[in-house]
Amino acid sequence: MAGASGGKIVNRQGLAEFFGVSLPTIDAWVRSKVPYLQKGGKGREWQFDTAAVVEWRIRQAEEASNKKLASLEAIEKETARVKLEQEKLKLAHAKALVVPMDQMERRLAIVFAEIRTNLRNVPGRVSSLILGETNERKMVAVLMEEIDRSLAGLADFDTNSLDESIDDSN
Known part of the structure; x- marks a missing residue:
């Protein structure tokens, strides 16, 4: 049928x-x-x-x-997008707009060590100024002034000078 x-x-x-x-x-x-x-x-x-x-x-x-x-075309588009991102990253690196992560980690370690050193030195720098002081406000003021001085010094800390020492370690 x-x-x-x-x-x-x-x-x-x-x-x-x-x-x-x-x-x-x-x-x-x-x-x-x-x-x-x-x-x-x-x-x-x-x-x-x-x-x-x-x-x-x-x-x-x-x-x-x-x-x-359609799946193949999507894969090809994604591959092209990734290649474009890689080229953008290479260009940004060439223009010194990005820093390699290991270099940034070393730079931060140096900066944090400087912060630690400055803050740990505060007691030694202020102990003679507050020795025998009974006025709590004056002690706090002396401590705050020294902490502010340490932070101001850190603000002036030149991280660009670290570039040569970091590059030399590579």
């Missing part, structure tokens, strides 16, 4: 044999909206037009191919 689109009308078993697939595959196709002439049910077999199913399978293959192509 021929279907409306010129194919052969078959049941699930016939469709499985026609395409050389298993019955579970046909069931999966049904869940994926394969075209059918009659829905199976209580005492009634599924009926499929093989020509309509062939056309449906061709459309599915085209859609899958288009998705793969």
Whole structure:
């Protein structure tokens, strides 16, 4: 018996044999909206037009191919974006707009050591000034003045002078 689109009308078993697939595959196709002439049910077999199913399978293959192509294009776009970012980074490095992380870490370690040294020296510098002092406000004022002096010295600390010593260590 021929279907409306010129194919052969078959049941699930016939469709499985026609395409050389298993019955579970046909069931999966049904869940994926394969075209059918009659829905199976209580005492009634599924009926499929093989020509309509062939056309449906061709459309599915085209859609899958288009998705793969879209995925490939997305990968190519991402690759191009990453390459562009790498080139931007190289340019920024050449213009000295960025600093390598290890160089920055060494510079920060030196700056933090300077901060530590300055702050740890505060007690020695102020002890003679507050020795015997009983006025808490005056002691706090002396300490704050020395801390501010240490911080001002750190503000004037020239990190650019570190470049040569850091570069020499490489």
